[in-house]
Amino acid sequence: MKIHSIEAGNFKLDGGAMFGVVPKSLWTRTNPADSNNMIDMAARCLLIENRDRLTLLDTGMGKKQSEKFFGYYYMDHKYDLDSSLKEKGFSRDDITDVFLTHLHFDHCGGVIQKSSKGDFYEPAFAKAEIHTNSSHWKWATEPNAREKASFLKENINPIEESGQLKFISQNSSYEKQNEMDFDILFVDGHTEKMMIPHIHIDGKTFVYMADLLPTAGHIPLPYVMGYDTRPLLTLGEKEKFLNEAATKGYYLILEHDPYNEIITVKHTEKGVRLDKTFTFKDLL
Template identity: 60%
Template structure:
């Protein structure tokens, strides 16, 4: 198995929304805000090369939305998915599978592109993976998440005939129940941020690496009370975080972050204040 960090660009979100009940005077030290209270965040994907497959975990926002839409999120920086793939000698047409942790627009918007007046898969040779629980949650959105589940990102996947569901009857269990996907690739389920979000857990170079998606958007979200206001069930998020962090500490897991603007990976350590980040590094340094 080979792993590659794929940079899909940076955007901004309200700092208060990203850190929930934590006061600005505290979270400002973690990710300083601009004059509009907006903090910079990454859309960082993971490319997995294994068993003759090239699997892309999440794919950023894409570029098909309107200028007005993107104006809300202050896209910035030089990174994009195609340039990042090319740096490793790959093209989007090489992707065999797109694994979507969940269907919020900043994770799946790049899955679909405009071709004239049509909306078509952006990875023409790939299968797209979700799970039935989360798909049903997304296509019948609650008012809180409706603005994050955009029909133009979701329904064209199904209409293309390339949508596949990962089956796991225990995806709603509170202990981050797992399901196998491929050799060395297990899926963890989390339900606090959104229903049945999937976290890839990979065996890589003798270590266990977990793609954190929005359970832990950044190392700054490791302390238990640091829960996004976007989470639909914040108390469940705290329960899931606590269980995962204990397991990760005991087993020396590597955490891979999708949204931190600078930090790709970290390990954990026990401190008098609880479990915290220990060593920061890039995936390429493993």
């Protein structure tokens, strides 16, 4: 098994929203803001190469939205899925599976594209099964008012219409027996049943953090995003996971951190804190 970093395009989000109740004077130490209070964000997807299976984890925002839409997020198209896949020797048609940690637009937008004539939406990965879970699907297709702007119909409805939609089995909060090539932790603080993949390679466990830990700057427990639907639940989920990660030496792959690709954490007298940082080239 091999894993590759796939960059889908950097963007910016409001720093205050990204750090919730934490004062700007604290979070800017790790995540500096520009004059508009926006901080840099990555869309670091993950590609798992395992025998005849090629699985893409998350897809970034994609390209189908309007210039006005992308303008809100200062989208940088220096990186995109096609160029990143090509750099690794692959194309969209090689992808057998697309696994979506959750259906917020910055994680799933690239799974759907406009047709060549621009008159309808279609899957961007024509030969792939597209995986989510039934609980999160219901949450996203019947959205609450708080999250409605993050669950875009043009990203979600065409998945079902394509016939490529597959639901991951879910029998517990930590699912070791499923149809994917990795274990899955289900968490509910950020959104209902977000999925956190645990990938085991050569005795190491790599965890794709999605929005449970968007950047290294979010390690301290109170540093919870304003976007989270259940922030107090996130606190508990983070604490449990980070303690386990520090004890077991997990390698944490950060989806949204533009500065740190992979980190480890350690126990300290102040709680779990950053230990070491790595690039994909260092480890994989």
